Amino acid sequence: MDDDSPQSRWERRTEGPLAVALLLFLGSYAVHVLADGLPPEWKDFCLTVLFGTWGLFAVDYAVRWRLSGQRLRFVRTHLVDTVVLVLPLLRPVRIVKLYDAVLRRRGQPRLSLHARVITYATLSVSLLGFAGSLAVYQVEHTAPHATILTFGDSLWWACATLSTVGYGDVTPVTPRGRIIAVGLMACGVALLGAVTGSFSSWLIQVFSTERGKRPPGN
Amino acid sequence: MDDDSPQSRWERRTEGPLAVALLLFLGSYAVHVLADGLPPEWKDFCLTVLFGTWGLFAVDYAVRWRLSGQRLRFVRTHLVDTVVLVLPLLRPVRIVKLYDAVLRRRGQPRLSLHARVITYATLSVSLLGFAGSLAVYQVEHTAPHATILTFGDSLWWACATLSTVGYGDVTPVTPRGRIIAVGLMACGVALLGAVTGSFSSWLIQVFSTERGKRPPGN
Amino acid sequence: MDDDSPQSRWERRTEGPLAVALLLFLGSYAVHVLADGLPPEWKDFCLTVLFGTWGLFAVDYAVRWRLSGQRLRFVRTHLVDTVVLVLPLLRPVRIVKLYDAVLRRRGQPRLSLHARVITYATLSVSLLGFAGSLAVYQVEHTAPHATILTFGDSLWWACATLSTVGYGDVTPVTPRGRIIAVGLMACGVALLGAVTGSFSSWLIQVFSTERGKRPPGN
Amino acid sequence: MDDDSPQSRWERRTEGPLAVALLLFLGSYAVHVLADGLPPEWKDFCLTVLFGTWGLFAVDYAVRWRLSGQRLRFVRTHLVDTVVLVLPLLRPVRIVKLYDAVLRRRGQPRLSLHARVITYATLSVSLLGFAGSLAVYQVEHTAPHATILTFGDSLWWACATLSTVGYGDVTPVTPRGRIIAVGLMACGVALLGAVTGSFSSWLIQVFSTERGKRPPGN
Numbered sequence: 001m002d003d004d005s006p007q008s009r010w011e012r013r014t015e016g017p018l019a020v021a022l023l024l025f026l027g028s029y030a031v032h033v034l035a036d037g038l039p040p041e042w043k044d045f046c047l048t049v050l051f052g053t054w055g056l057f058a059v060d061y062a063v064r065w066r067l068s069g070q071r072l073r074f075v076r077t078h079l080v081d082t083v084v085l086v087l088p089l090l091r092p093v094r095i096v097k098l099y100d101a102v103l104r105r106r107g108q109p110r111l112s113l114h115a116r117v118i119t120y121a122t123l124s125v126s127l128l129g130f131a132g133s134l135a136v137y138q139v140e141h142t143a144p145h146a147t148i149l150t151f152g153d154s155l156w157w158a159c160a161t162l163s164t165v166g167y168g169d170v171t172p173v174t175p176r177g178r179i180i181a182v183g184l185m186a187c188g189v190a191l192l193g194a195v196t197g198s199f200s201s202w203l204i205q206v207f208s209t210e211r212g213k214r215p216p217g218n
Numbered sequence: 219m220d221d222d223s224p225q226s227r228w229e230r231r232t233e234g235p236l237a238v239a240l241l242l243f244l245g246s247y248a249v250h251v252l253a254d255g256l257p258p259e260w261k262d263f264c265l266t267v268l269f270g271t272w273g274l275f276a277v278d279y280a281v282r283w284r285l286s287g288q289r290l291r292f293v294r295t296h297l298v299d300t301v302v303l304v305l306p307l308l309r310p311v312r313i314v315k316l317y318d319a320v321l322r323r324r325g326q327p328r329l330s331l332h333a334r335v336i337t338y339a340t341l342s343v344s345l346l347g348f349a350g351s352l353a354v355y356q357v358e359h360t361a362p363h364a365t366i367l368t369f370g371d372s373l374w375w376a377c378a379t380l381s382t383v384g385y386g387d388v389t390p391v392t393p394r395g396r397i398i399a400v401g402l403m404a405c406g407v408a409l410l411g412a413v414t415g416s417f418s419s420w421l422i423q424v425f426s427t428e429r430g431k432r433p434p435g436n
Numbered sequence: 437m438d439d440d441s442p443q444s445r446w447e448r449r450t451e452g453p454l455a456v457a458l459l460l461f462l463g464s465y466a467v468h469v470l471a472d473g474l475p476p477e478w479k480d481f482c483l484t485v486l487f488g489t490w491g492l493f494a495v496d497y498a499v500r501w502r503l504s505g506q507r508l509r510f511v512r513t514h515l516v517d518t519v520v521l522v523l524p525l526l527r528p529v530r531i532v533k534l535y536d537a538v539l540r541r542r543g544q545p546r547l548s549l550h551a552r553v554i555t556y557a558t559l560s561v562s563l564l565g566f567a568g569s570l571a572v573y574q575v576e577h578t579a580p581h582a583t584i585l586t587f588g589d590s591l592w593w594a595c596a597t598l599s600t601v602g603y604g605d606v607t608p609v610t611p612r613g614r615i616i617a618v619g620l621m622a623c624g625v626a627l628l629g630a631v632t633g634s635f636s637s638w639l640i641q642v643f644s645t646e647r648g649k650r651p652p653g654n
Numbered sequence: 655m656d657d658d659s660p661q662s663r664w665e666r667r668t669e670g671p672l673a674v675a676l677l678l679f680l681g682s683y684a685v686h687v688l689a690d691g692l693p694p695e696w697k698d699f700c701l702t703v704l705f706g707t708w709g710l711f712a713v714d715y716a717v718r719w720r721l722s723g724q725r726l727r728f729v730r731t732h733l734v735d736t737v738v739l740v741l742p743l744l745r746p747v748r749i750v751k752l753y754d755a756v757l758r759r760r761g762q763p764r765l766s767l768h769a770r771v772i773t774y775a776t777l778s779v780s781l782l783g784f785a786g787s788l789a790v791y792q793v794e795h796t797a798p799h800a801t802i803l804t805f806g807d808s809l810w811w812a813c814a815t816l817s818t819v820g821y822g823d824v825t826p827v828t829p830r831g832r833i834i835a836v837g838l839m840a841c842g843v844a845l846l847g848a849v850t851g852s853f854s855s856w857l858i859q860v861f862s863t864e865r866g867k868r869p870p871g872n
Contacts, residue, residue, distance in 0.1 A: 111426050113872055157821045160382055163839035165824030168385030168604055176372045185381035189413055195843055197417030199851030200636055201425060207767050207855055286559030331643050379601055386603030386822055396592045401601035407631055418854060419643055550862050591737055597819055604821030614810045621817035625849055633853030 005028055007067045014060055022091055025053040026131060029089075033138045036203040050180040054088055061085050089135060092127035095120065114198040114205075121194040125162055132184045139176045142166055146173055182203075225285045232278055237357075238308055244349060251356045252369055256316055272312040287382075305312055307353060308401075310345035313338070332416040339412040343405055345379055351376040351401045357394045358407050381405040443503045449532055450496055458527055461489040462567060465525075469574045483495040488523055497521050525571060526619075528563035531556065550641075551632040557630040561598055561623055568592040568620045577613045582609055661721045668714055676745050679707040680785060683743075687792045688805055707744055739825050742787060744837075749774065768852040768859075775848040779816055780843055785814040786838045793830045800825035800827055816842040 030050035031038070040047075061081060065074045073084050084091040092152045137154040147170040148154050157170045161184045172178050226241045246267035249256070256264075279299060293300050300310040355372040358364045367389040368373050375388045379402045390396050446549050464485035467474070495516060501510045520527040558610075573590040576582045584590050585607040593606045599618045608614050682703035685692070692700075715735060729736050738745040791808040794800045796851045801824040802808050811824045815838045826832050 041317075052644075085287045113252065113421065118422065143238050150331075152829060152832075156836075157830075158822065159836045159839060163818060163843050164381060164383050165818050165820035165839050165842065166378065166383035166385045166602065166824045167820045168826045169822050171385045175370060178377075182374075182377045185377060185383050189381050189410060192410065192843060192846065193413040193417040195847040196414045196632060196850045196854075197421050197636070199360060199847040200414075200633070200854040201420040201421040201851075203767065203771065203851050203855040204422060204858060207859060235662075252480075293510045331639065335639065347561050379600065382599060382601050384596065384601035384603045384820065386605050389603045393588060396595075400592075400595045403595060403601050406601065407628060410629040411635040414632045415637075415639050415854070416853075417630075418636040419639040420656060422640060423643060464728040491839075512672065537759050540835045549857065564710045565857065572837075582731060600817060600819050601795065602819035607821045611806060614813075618813045621712040621819050625817050625846060627852040628846065632850045633855075633857050636850075636854040640858060641861060 007064065010063060010067060018060060020153050021056045023052040025048055025088060025091075025117040026127070026134075028053070029131075030134055033134050036051045056086055057088060057091070075102055090128070092124050092131065095124050095127065114202040117198045118192055121191055125191045126190070128187050129158045129184065131153075132180055132187075135180050138178050139180070140172050143177070147171060148177070158184060161185055162191060164188045164192060166216055171213075225282060228285060230420045233382055236274070236278060239271040239274045241311075242267055242274075243306060244272070244345070244352075251352045275303055275306060275309070279326055283339075307349040308346070309373060310342050310349065313345065313436055314344050335412055335416045339409055343409045346405050346427050347376045347380050347402065348373075350398055350405075354395050357392055357398070358390050361392045363393070365389060366395070376402060380408045380409060382410060443500065446499060446503060454492070454496060456535075457489040457492045460485055461493075461524060461527075462563070462570075465567075466570055469570045479553050483624070493521055493527070495526060525567040526564070528560050528567065531560050531563065551639040553630055553634045557627055561627045563592045564623050564649050565620065566591075568616055572613050573609055575610055575616070576608050577609045579613070583607060584613075594620060597621055598627060600624045600628060661718065664721060664765055668853070672710070672714060674845045675707040675710045678740060679711075679745075680788075682707070683785075684788055687788045703859060711739055711742060711745070735843050746778050746785065749778050749781065751760070762838045767857040775845055779845045780842050783838065784809075785796040786834055786841075789834050790826055790831050792827050793828055793834070795799055795827045797831070801825060802831075812838060815839060816845060818842045818846060 018133075032043070032046045032050060035042075035046075055067045064078075064081070068074050068078075070077070080093065084094055088160045133151065133154040134155070136148060137151050140148040140154070141150070152164055160167050161181060162187075172181050228347050246264045250261070250264045251259075253264075282296075286296075288295065298311065298398070298402060302312055350370065351372040354366060354375070355369050358366040358372070359368070366375055371388045375390075378385050379399060382403070390399050464482045468479070468482045468486060471478075471482075478595050481614070493541050500517070504510050504514075506513065516529065520530055569587065571591040572584060576584040576590070577586070584593055589606045593608075597617060600621075608617050636640075671848055682700045684701045686697070686704060689696075689700075718732075718735070723726050723734075724731065734747065738748055765825040787805065790802060790811070791805050792862070794802040794808070807824045809824075814821050815835060818839075825834050
């Protein structure tokens, strides 16, 4: 995708607006979920922003489908894009593209591979954890026998889940809340894998560098 | 086993039927466990399918024993096969053979090593988690002081165990349920190891590729 | 230690008896802890075996100290040996020596490095978990507000701790029980590290082998 | 920083005093938090030591800023130093410098890379866990519905969090306690990563050494 094809030009130009749209989407979703006592006109405004930004995601998806010249195969070859279109709360997983674009634009020397992996994993998992907390709070806080009663509880529960600590003092009790929780657990396992894997490969690199400095006989 | 011996021919031909038998086995076990209000004739049918498929596994094991020309040593050299014959719910661990066979038959370029390991681990752990949930539900839901009362609870508990999150809001209380749980914990540790190990070796590969692109003086 | 010095001769000859002594030690400790209604003479016999085997460990330590020709420095250079003398329940960590000795004696081709690490970690962690369960049961089951009331509870708790799942349905409540628990947690983290590290280095090895098979131009 | 610039001379000379100041800081904080029935003059003395050592940290930071010749950029390029100045309880993460200095001064052959990483991780995580336990105990033990009532509870909770076991029998309930807890969870994930990564790279090193011993044809 480093060539100058219409697809990559489109992707470069839409990266910024789509990132703003993602933040708007998460922000309006947060206001929609958290602000109970909002006057109706504000609620409508929130929903408008929510669906408007989602519409932007859909337009972007449609344009890229058109530019690719593919038919139904596009859905399969761009599976991640399709999933984050249907479930826009999962969109933070695509942040890696934006992150690379920012680094490129600022002309900074790129960070080392391990620093990039850990930065990306932390950013992406934080946004996913925030989106997951919102969704779990929405479906849980009015359920009977719920233990997640405030958004603070929900954030606390998401942190304990993502680090695979899992205290269990507050846990989702509804089927929908538990399905979202399973998704966060998977993110937690992946986060552990990313941190551990980066550490491991960094140590191996340091070790081979230390060895390389000695005369070859050792 | 890439040669054309009778053993490998037998294994190639039985891969498909045995996979269907495994799905039938898990399906009939699920119906047997979950459908309480089933009329007796359906229950008998389920049990027939259950024992029929298990009989197929036994026949396959016997034929391969015969073809190997080994005596009692076969039991020791094919320890995994022996274990999954005695405890057929553990059979999903053998899915790696089927998975490789499917890839071979479709002539697809094989996935990268890391993608294969993660796909296999996910598939195998999902089926084992499903089988474990069924078994735990069967032994727990009628026990006194049980917290796992519905199959949904059991699935939720299995997910929390496999990701090593372990909330503890629902836990097995009977000795048999706890023995199954220890098996699932071992699967969870292995899953973490597989995900982390794949990530780590993938990063090391990317790193060595990046280094390979630079002139050798650096 | 592959030379024929008095130390290594002593170590080779005492490996077998010390392993038997370790099993006798754990067995008599188990009987001492678990068998409440034992007649007094049996209890005395158990304690005799317990202290007798501990005496053997002490004699072995003293002989090796003498043979080493070192003074107080021996305590520091053989720190692990000193710790397992004072806290004999930790002695399973020394099983790696016995395990290597068994493999050597049977003249078997040694297992691959990864299989050896996982086998050793599993063996050692199982024995440590068993010893930890006994110790926690001993200090907990009579404490006020205790949740670990039976040895089954204690084993179940030890498994959940070693896999870092940590349900929290049963947990130690006394300070001594919690100190033992912290030791088991450290074992759990080390077990995770061993499993993950083995997996990771095995994958890297497979990967480099696959690459080595291709022509060097790729 | 291996040159003889004023900065590195300053850092070498202040390493020892700053380590003593860190221990004094943690000690006086511990006395301040734990000793409820202390006479007022002792309390004042504790606070004096607390703020005095913090003042030393500030002076060290200011001198290094001055010596660096940088303006506001210093805050960004020395982000870790800035964070541990504002939140001195996080200062144990800088222990790696002290640890290296001690090894250098004693002229010891440096430990292997993996042993150094595990030693540093253990030391640093122990001190952070101790500081975290103190802070959580301070904000929790008087809160309504608190479960962390004694400093023993707080230490026990910190161990369960750092190993990612997470029983959940005692958990923070106040927002401030939970924010500190999230920090400890992150330390736990990093500890797991360090242990696993060290193990993994150590195995890979042993493996490549074993391969190197064989004739090159194998």
